[in-house]
Amino acid sequence: MKAIVDTDWLREHIHEENLRVIDSRFSLGNPSEGRERYKESHIPGAVFFDLEKDLSGYVKKHGGRHPLPNMKNFLRKVEDSGIDNDTTVVIYDEKEGAFSGRCWWLFQYIGHEKVYILNGGFAAWKEAGGKTESTSPVYPPKSYRPSFNEDIVASLDEVRSIASGDQNIPLIDSRSRERYLGHxxxxxxxxxxxxxxxxxxxxxxxxxxYFIQGEEQNERFSHLNKAEQVIVYCGSGVTATPNFIALKEAGFHHVKLYVGSYSDWVSYEDHKVDKE
Structure with a gap:
């Protein structure tokens, strides 16, 4: 088991004391929608992590639309959710895989190993007949000892060196083809x-x-070397995380996320962009 579990697995393990489920549903067009959906109905025992309040920091001139959160605040949220270093964490969004991916990546960043995404999200859980509830659980706080994994973070200088041609490292734009081309x-x-x-x-x-599996996923990255470094980005460090996860699932060992992504890149007046 790597990064993804299915509804059957969660149904089998959901009542284990050392398992915590996180609801990370969100709508970029309506930031309050995810929390409202959570209050209406969620997987039993799930706690809510908000993309903008919990999984991102304050927006500044540079750093992108969804910069890293203040780590003290994020760790306090983790601990208040009853999560310690030994807790198994399963994260879901509606079904996109991007909001749960961002949360998953942050747990990777603080050094958490037993963290997984529910394939198909809340939609798959309901389709499989999974029970839901509307009450918000309260757990006894726990203590978390972070071990920050800087190896999965690409710095602005690294990206600049690729853009200038000084380094020949694959830099993956995870956005739509239309946005990539500048159309x-x-x-x-x-x-x-x-x-x-x-x-x-x-x-x-x-x-x-649902994350595609096996050879179909491998085929997407067949032109890349699994032993070499790869950097992924998107608009603001959210929708690139499914590509980060897919690369790891496909056996790539050195994958980094440019957290600020394109929104950070274009915040600098001297940065060039390409089209077509």
Whole structure:
């Protein structure tokens, strides 16, 4: 078992004392929608982690739309959820895989090993006949000892060195083909992509809410060397995480996320972008 579990696995283990379920549902168009859905109905025992309040920090001039959260605040949220270093964590969103992916990545960043995504999300749980509840659980706080994994974070300088041609490291733009080519840009001020980036849309690895498996996933990255470093980015460090997970599932050992992503890149006036 690597990063993903299915509804059968969760149904079998959900009552274990040392397991915690996290609901990370979110809507970029309506930031309060995820929490409202959680209050209406969620997987039994699940706690809620909000993308903007818990999984991101304050937006500044640089750093992108969803910068890393203050780690003291994030760790306090983890501990208040009754999670320690030995807790098995299962995370779900509606079915996108991107919001749960961001939460999963942050647990990886603090050094948590037993953290998984529920394949198919809440939609799959309901489809499988899983029980739900509307009450918000309260757990006794626990103590968490972080071991920050800086090896999965790509710095701005690393990305600059790729864009300038100083380093020949695969830089994967996880956004849609239209945004990569600069044909459309609904959010960021400048359309296009970081120079020398290649386009592998994250949605090609998540079909109908489920991460594709095995050879089909491997085929997406067949032109890359599994032994070498790979960096992924998107618009703001959220939808790149399914590609991060897919690469790890496919056997890539050195994968990094450029957290600030394209929204951070274009916040610098001297940064060039490419189109087409």
């Amino acid at each position: 459309e840009e609904p959010i960021d001020r400048i359309p296009g992509h970081i120079p020398r980036a290649i386009n592998l849309p994250w949605t090609d690895g998540v079909k109908g809410g």
